[in-house]
Amino acid sequence: MAFTTEQISIMDSIIARYPRKRSAIMPLLHYVQSIDGYVTNEGIELIGQKLELATAEVTAVSTFYTQYKSKPVGEYHVGICTNTLCAVMGGDLIFDAVKEHLGIENDGVTSDGKVSVEHIECNAACDYAPVVMVNWEFYDNQTVQSVKDLVDGARAGNPPAPTRGPKTLRSWKQNSAVLAGISDGLANEGVQAGEPTLLGLKKAKGGA
């Protein structure tokens, strides 16, 4: 879609963060995803104009990084960790069960556009395995049933809250804006740490 004057001025403010403007390409791509849901041709052309790059150069960067999507994902994009540790502890079962439950394949989107599924690599939460991410928010210690409930809730417009994250799960587009460096004011919501994070401290203090 066409970008508004306000959106274009936000892009200018993103570019202004950096000593050299080409460095803004990644937050600009996140920002385009926050508007269009994925990296559209219009978005690539505008970034190219702004950074004085050929569209081929912008596309080359966009296609290198897996978080930039070349086609629409669901309003709730579900990433299931199937790297070794999570896979062994149940991630493989979760991934297979959820695909079957939704009737979609890896990288597929449900027909209502609500949920998409992708197998992901290690997401730095191994002490909370098996780990599932939705719009890159943490859902820790998942089971097959909990993830089925999660995607059913998401399709009904009522997903559960992340384990370590804001009180309410935000949409893919809303979270893409956060990744572009645009604050949504929710940093103070949610726990400071989960139980495994605190376990060593607790033991050091003599706790069980």
Place this chain on the structure above:
Amino acid sequence: MSKLTPVLSANWDQADSFTIDGYKRSGGYTAVAKALAMNPDEVIQLVKDSGLRGRGGAGFPTGSKWGFIPQGDNKDHYFVVNADESEPGTCKDTPLMMANPHVLIEGVIIGSYAIRANYAFIYIRGEVTHVVRRVQQAIEDAYKAGLLGKNILGKGFDLELVLHVGAGAYICGEETALLDSLEGFRGQPRLRPPFPAIAGLYAKPTVVNNVESVASVPAIVNQGVAWFTSMGTEKSKGFTLYSLSGHVNNPGQFEAPLGITLRQLLEISGGVRKGHKLKFWTPGGSSTPIFTDAHLDVPLDYEGVAAAGSMLGTKALQIFDETTCIVRAVLRWTEFYKHESCGKCTPCREGTWWLVQVLKDLEAGKGSEADLDKLLDLCDNIMGRSFCALADGAASPIISSLKYFRQEYLDHLSAGACPFDPMAATLFESAGVK
């Protein structure tokens, strides 16, 4: 028993540990005032004297890295934090930044002052939205408190700090790929030399440090070299975060002096999963050669782990019990390296692809014993033949698993299938939930 030493994690049990008020209440932002009252060279010397070594994997002395930045060269200098935590098994920087982003920012200010940088970046992986929120908020609050921006604390030092969010590429944890990515290119490693200290970001002198390394600096400034060096071993000084995960009763983060052993950590944490026994583990993420139950008493410091044939890496202790198929585990890691190979160097791009093909057959019980030698031959042609260490990391689990579990590979061939029940390795059966 070696005692735990919570320093970085000391205030994590405070509900507001991630706020500027919570951090200040636990003594935060007092080290920066001390450091800014010192000569920058004195700060570098202090960190050198502490013996602090990089906590991101390579273990290079942090103070030496800072000392490599040429001074009086009339060039811009940059201080860059590597917060692209992605090494499989590694999960320390992410909870650190979620629970206390301000300690990282305080370390950034001190480090930037020391190397005379007026621009700094935190390159964080893009798949952790809430951590991005926390760090972004912390930066905004630090600006408001006069800890970033112009004339910090009235000491005449200026620093701009930008949070840069990645987009899902493991390779950007490699420091030169990170710099290419930060410059707005595909994240691909550079040939070195020149090293980043001479030609880093925008070809200017640049320090790239891991989150935990930078976050350790305020405590060293505040409590001194003697305190820091009283912990750890001869060449591996101080405390560090060990991340315990997998088939254990209680996974989590444990901050302890360098040199603690897995046996001690398991005793403290509550041991291997009930009714099971340790089979293999990684000392520092999937790129470090695996260990077995014969290595429970290896001191987990840089020298001890190296002497036993692996690397301390990120201190990501992934524990697998006897229900885990080694071939399945190694295949999955290899698929990861194939997916994350940036494609720049042929041995890595093509080699990881072939490794996956051979391992897939072996896991399914197809192929022959000669394929095991083929795997080693492929590894031999990949290791050390690429710009960066990703290919070395890909070879590590294969070579080490063949060293300790060759028979298990052969058992797949004689059975014509994987002899393991994957359900037994999950948490679901024992927990009674599915």
